[in-house]
Amino acid sequence: MLIRTSATYAICLLSLVLVTGCETTTSGGVVGSDRKQLLLVSSQQLNQVSAQGYVKLKSEATGKGLLNQDRAALQRVSAIAGRLEPQTRFFRQDAPGWNWEANVITSEQINAFAMPGGKIMVYTGLLNKLHLTDDELAVVLGHEIAHALREHSREQVSQALAAQTAIGIGSALLGLGQGAAQLGNAGYDALIATRFSRTDEDEADRIGLELMARAGYDPHAGVTLWQKMLTAKSGSSSPSFLSSHPTDASRVQTVQSLLPAVTPLYLAAKRQ
Numbered sequence: 001m002l003i004r005t006s007a008t009y010a011i012c013l014l015s016l017v018l019v020t021g022c023e024t025t026t027s028g029g030v031v032g033s034d035r036k037q038l039l040l041v042s043s044q045q046l047n048q049v050s051a052q053g054y055v056k057l058k059s060e061a062t063g064k065g066l067l068n069q070d071r072a073a074l075q076r077v078s079a080i081a082g083r084l085e086p087q088t089r090f091f092r093q094d095a096p097g098w099n100w101e102a103n104v105i106t107s108e109q110i111n112a113f114a115m116p117g118g119k120i121m122v123y124t125g126l127l128n129k130l131h132l133t134d135d136e137l138a139v140v141l142g143h144e145i146a147h148a149l150r151e152h153s154r155e156q157v158s159q160a161l162a163a164q165t166a167i168g169i170g171s172a173l174l175g176l177g178q179g180a181a182q183l184g185n186a187g188y189d190a191l192i193a194t195r196f197s198r199t200d201e202d203e204a205d206r207i208g209l210e211l212m213a214r215a216g217y218d219p220h221a222g223v224t225l226w227q228k229m230l231t232a233k234s235g236s237s238s239p240s241f242l243s244s245h246p247t248d249a250s251r252v253q254t255v256q257s258l259l260p261a262v263t264p265l266y267l268a269a270k271r272q
Helices: 002-020 043-063 071-090 124-130 134-150 152-174 178-214 221-233 248-271
Strands: 101-105 112-115 119-123
Touching: 043 101, 043 112, 043 119, 043 152, 071 101, 071 119, 071 124, 071 134, 071 178, 112 134, 119 124, 119 134, 124 134, 124 221, 134 178, 134 221, 178 221, 178 248, 221 248
Parallel strands: 101 119
Antiparallel strands: 112 119
């Protein structure tokens, strides 16, 4: 009886958390990304952890002589990020006041990211292997900044917390062992979590494209960027339904569908 009562209480508590924890972090912009999000941890908590991780990453890269060694790359990244950052006000009024920072690591990786709170890192492999134009680099940085604006990391942590709680409660109610809970975890990781991540990536593509257009970068570069990504993969991409990212081909289609909405923003920025 005690187990059943505890489980019932936990379910009620979880339901309350799920209801009260749903909000949205950004306005929709012209691209319409304004869905409700499950947010069970605070921005302050995650920003603090992210800032510590960013400092550690920079320290390790400095120790290896890899941080900001390519001065031209650093100047490019900083200049483009500096034009994108003020445009974040169209999605979040507080974002232009974040403690933004951009750095470059010398590495063969084709990678870039923006941590919660506005900490940006770009790997030189992205620039050198794909031979990105400034417009194409703005697509990448806009995409990564969009992840930070939408607080996708915070949302993913919240989803994981909710899933683990639900799986634990379900196992207790049904009298199942730890093996069943582990199976539930695996199922969540393989299907549900990747679906959420694909949603995040699509939102970042949309918001990022609007950010770079508002900053005066040509949004048509989104097409050429993802075509370059597709070529770089050389057929090694996973099927879309099992991937944590949309296929590059589907991203090209997304960009093309958004061009009528964001191109006027680009043209207006160019006239200023």
